[in-house]
Amino acid sequence: GENVEQHPSTLSVQEGDSAVIKCTYSDSASNYFPWYKQELGKGPQLIIDIRSNVGEKKDQRIAVTLNKTAKHFSLHITETQPEDSAVYFCAASRGAGNTPLVFGKGTRLSVIA
Amino acid sequence: GAVVSQHPSWVICKSGTSVKIECRSLDFQATTMFWYRQFPKQSLMLMATSNEGSKATYEQGVEKDKFLINHASLTLSTLTVTSAHPEDSSFYICSARIANYGYTFGSGTRLTVV
Numbered sequence: 757g758e759n760v761e762q763h764p765s766t767l768s769v770q771e772g773d774s775a776v777i778k779c780t781y782s783d784s785a786s787n788y789f790p791w792y793k794q795e796l797g798k799g800p801q802l803i804i805d806i807r808s809n810v811g812e813k814k815d816q817r818i819a820v821t822l823n824k825t826a827k828h829f830s831l832h833i834t835e836t837q838p839e840d841s842a843v844y845f846c847a848a849s850r851g852a853g854n855t856p857l858v859f860g861k862g863t864r865l866s867v868i869a
Numbered sequence: 870g871a872v873v874s875q876h877p878s879w880v881i882c883k884s885g886t887s888v889k890i891e892c893r894s895l896d897f898q899a900t901t902m903f904w905y906r907q908f909p910k911q912s913l914m915l916m917a918t919s920n921e922g923s924k925a926t927y928e929q930g931v932e933k934d935k936f937l938i939n940h941a942s943l944t945l946s947t948l949t950v951t952s953a954h955p956e957d958s959s960f961y962i963c964s965a966r967i968a969n970y971g972y973t974f975g976s977g978t979r980l981t982v983v
Contacts, residue, residue: 790971799875799962799977800913845912849972854918854926856903857964857972861912 758783760848762860769836770868777863779846780828788851789822789829794843794862803844804831807851836867870896871967875975882953882982890948890978892963899965902946904938907960907977916961919946953982 759782769775781789787808792800806813806820806829813820817836822829833840843864847857872895882888892902900921905913917938919925925938935957937949950957963975 788971797960797977797979799974802971805971849966851966851971854901854920855966856915856918858915859913 758786758848758850758858760846760858760860762846762863764863765861766864766866768866768868771836771838773836775831775833775836775840775865775867777831777844777846777865778828779830779848779860780826781848781858782827783848783850784827785850786848788849789820790847790857791818791820791831792845792847792859794845800845833865836865838867838869841865841867871965871970871973872896873899873963873965873973873975875963875978877978878976879979880981882980884954884982885952887949887951888953888980890950890961890963890980892946892948892965892975894944894965897965897967898943899946900943901966902940903964903966903972904936904946904948905962905964907962909960913962916948950980953980955982958982 762779790805793803794800817834819832843862845862846860849857874893902919904916907913916931917925917927919938919940921940927933940946962977
């Protein structure tokens, strides 16, 4: 089955700096790679996703890159703000039928004002 | 669109009792619902996959007789934690896959067994 590795587990950045979180996956058939932000006591919220036919996707301060050959994908947050502080999870899926998302272990991002 | 409503958002129960968690798809039909469990400061771990009208598929190490899943309609899936014990205290989250869209999640249920 799919295995998703995520690094780092914790990340502290100064407000305004960029943050990068990296994930690798094992199943070459995976083709859907979302990123979620989770705040304490709440369910995960989708912030951006990418499919395997695209190498990069951007939405304002957030971008995701995908390298299918190397089986890794990354989340980039620019101009970080204190409200970006949360736990971020990457996930992977074959995106079809009854296939669930498999999550990385999460990254606790702290943005220091 | 594609909203999954999960209830209750939190529940406290006594050890040995059972608790039912409901997930309803409000504006779409969910033929499949995924159930995850998340312990504090850990990731979401898949417990089981429920399919409307058939038996759920459980992940290795998850007791099917303890975590009863029912998916009797296209809009409702339930997870019942039977004979709950303190070690079952966790955050339970349901999720559904939407064709050509992705996945949507319920808001989660915080279960505390005392």
